Amino acid sequence: MQFSTRYILGFALVLCLISSTLLSITAVSLRGKQETNRQLDKKKSVLMACNISKPEKSELSDAEWIAEEFATFEAQIVNLSTGEVVATGEEADSFDPDLIERIPVETNPAQIVDVPKEVRVFHRKDENGKLDTIVFPIYGKGLWSTMKGFLAVKADLNTIYGITYYSHGETPGLGGEVDNPKWKAHWPNRKIFDADGKVAIKVIKGSAGPQAQDPHSVDGLSGATITSRGVGAMMQYWFSDKGYGPYLKKLQEGKA
Ligand SMILES: Cc1cc2nc3c(=O)[nH]c(=O)nc-3n(C[C@H](O)[C@H](O)[C@H](O)COP(=O)(O)O)c2cc1C
Incomplete structure (x- = not known):
């Protein structure tokens, strides 16, 4: 089956539009999470400056552990x-x-x-x-x-x-x-x-x-x-x- 040039260009354009829309939606929806992670990373750095690191045996998630330690600051x-x-x-x-x-x-x-x-x-x-x-x-x-x-x-x-x-x-x-x-x-x-x-x-x-x-x-x-x-x-x-x-x-x- 042969496709016309117009069809191929149109198809590529629609594909680009769909991909860029999906990418934008993903970027926007992840922004909050990225900011939370950035803040967590900064807090972890404050702890690291005080030589406080997560014990290997800790059952807490990183976020829980950081919150618990940070309560002493x-x-x-x-x-x-x-x-x-x-x-x-x-x-x-x-x-x-x-x-x-x-x-x-x-x-x-x-x-x-x-x-x-x-x-x-x-x-x-x-x-x-x-x-x-x-x-x-x-x-x-x-x-x-x-x-x-x-x-x-x-x-x-x-x-x-x-x-x-x-x-x-x-x-x-x-x-x-x-x-x-x-x-x-x-x-x-x-x-x-x-x-x-x-x-x-x-x-x-x-x-x-x-x-x-x-x-x-x-x-x-x-x-x-x-x-x-x-x-x-x-x-x-x-x-x-x-x-x-x-x-x-x-x-x-x-x-x-
Ligand atoms: C690809 C490349 C990356 C470099 N990165 C650094 C760097 O991150 N920090 C730095 O002080 N010097 C860096 N240098 C070296 C500096 O250009 C400079 O030569 C050096 O700071 C001199 O330090 P030294 O007297 O300890 O050799 C880099 C050099 C090259 C070629």
């Missing part, structure tokens, strides 16, 4: 420039960082162009209700991408608990090693500030010494000096007065 919305806490509780839980006004900033080594007016940090208390850890969102440029993650800091506001990156576009095996647990294991117990209160943590080329003798250095990623430099620069930015400095001051004074 309290979100605070912080005004970056004043360091004041502007919301806690449900208001802080439903905070959407993507909807917050952004403020352009001066040129800086972390290549941060603008910052949100307000950020959400997470407090974790120990079993006696005492502050144990604060998890800070961090971001800055690597070689190819903006790397986004969390740095967890102990209640002394200086000792690092852990680091994690949940979004980056660095090269797998090179800069992409920022999310390798082996590299992240170099961070716990290193110190952010020196004795004068200056941000001293840096990512060096090569290997850092033991944390007792070399508390402010972290091993660089081999073959990824630019990504490593980006990680160091974002630490410098976020823990300076331009970043969390005002909030850290308020915490030290017991006013946050």
Whole structure:
């Protein structure tokens, strides 16, 4: 049986229309689920920054386990420039960082162009209700991408608990090693500030010494000096007065 050119073109057009309609419907109907998964992934990253991982024996689903662990965290919305806490509780839980006004900033080594007016940090208390850890969102440029993650800091506001990156576009095996647990294991117990209160943590080329003798250095990623430099620069930015400095001051004074 022979089909005319007009029939074949018409058939192809109808097929394209049906496929694109089905694709659009699928994309729209999955949007909610994708957003939920994105939020879950972010929460999991907060837990990972605190070195909390799901026990192998756990019978809970990932979502249930994350919800259970996350209940031990309290979100605070912080005004970056004043360091004041502007919301806690449900208001802080439903905070959407993507909807917050952004403020352009001066040129800086972390290549941060603008910052949100307000950020959400997470407090974790120990079993006696005492502050144990604060998890800070961090971001800055690597070689190819903006790397986004969390740095967890102990209640002394200086000792690092852990680091994690949940979004980056660095090269797998090179800069992409920022999310390798082996590299992240170099961070716990290193110190952010020196004795004068200056941000001293840096990512060096090569290997850092033991944390007792070399508390402010972290091993660089081999073959990824630019990504490593980006990680160091974002630490410098976020823990300076331009970043969390005002909030850290308020915490030290017991006013946050
Ligand atoms: C395909 C390709 C991908 C690369 N990806 C990265 C990367 O993700 N991060 C990075 O810092 N350097 C990356 N580099 C290397 C940089 O171009 C640069 O040479 C390197 O940062 C220098 O670091 P080194 O002194 O540790 O070798 C990549 C190079 C190539 C050819």
